[in-house]
Amino acid sequence: MLGWGSGSLLDHAIDQARVLSTSVWVVSGCYYPVSRYRVTRRPSRWVYNPDWHLGMASSLRAGLGALPASCPGVFVVLVDQPLVSTESLVQLRKSAEHQRHQAIAADHQGRPGAPAYLPRRLWPAIGTLEGDRGAGQILRQVGAQTLIMPGAETDADTPADWRHLQQVLSEQTR
Numbered sequence: 001m002l003g004w005g006s007g008s009l010l011d012h013a014i015d016q017a018r019v020l021s022t023s024v025w026v027v028s029g030c031y032y033p034v035s036r037y038r039v040t041r042r043p044s045r046w047v048y049n050p051d052w053h054l055g056m057a058s059s060l061r062a063g064l065g066a067l068p069a070s071c072p073g074v075f076v077v078l079v080d081q082p083l084v085s086t087e088s089l090v091q092l093r094k095s096a097e098h099q100r101h102q103a104i105a106a107d108h109q110g111r112p113g114a115p116a117y118l119p120r121r122l123w124p125a126i127g128t129l130e131g132d133r134g135a136g137q138i139l140r141q142v143g144a145q146t147l148i149m150p151g152a153e154t155d156a157d158t159p160a161d162w163r164h165l166q167q168v169l170s171e172q173t174r
Contacts, residue, residue, distance in 0.1 A: 007040050009156070013079040014041040016115075019089040020075040027063040029053070055132035064123050072100050073119040076135070080161075083151030083168060084115060091147055092117060103144035105136075106152035112139035115152060 010026070017024040026043040028035050029052020036046055049062035060076070067074060073096065077084075084106075095104045096117040103122055105112035113136045118126065125138045156162045 009079050010039050011041045012082050014043055017077045019086055020093045027059045057129035057133050061127055076114050076116050078114045080156040083154050088149035103139050103142050105139050105144045106149040107146035108153055112144040112146050
């Protein structure tokens, strides 16, 4: 498990999610038991994704499928975007509070992406996604409101990305 600050990337993502909601659910697949017991922050619920190897879309399906029918929407925070600021997440939460039926997402150079708020009306379409795709395509199709969220464009998909994030963290803590 990759470290971040005084904990892990997953600990940090749980903290980020708590800015958005008191109910934080973590979808995990690969290394699920290890992840679950190595975190120091406890989510409200763990959702196991047995199809994790099929890509990001399977994690979205697992998470959305586990939510109760009364849930009007969901915030999606990714573990590999630790540079997203608390202020940006507060802005996302406030926007969603005022527009419960509107999809809202980070602006990734003109394209919507995570972190995001996904209203329930989009879940059937998101459930049809396959492979290593998030909800960006659907967010574009429905004209999601986008927010400038510094740090959202930087994620840790490769070892080089990880080294870059570590460098940024080092510079921020000086």
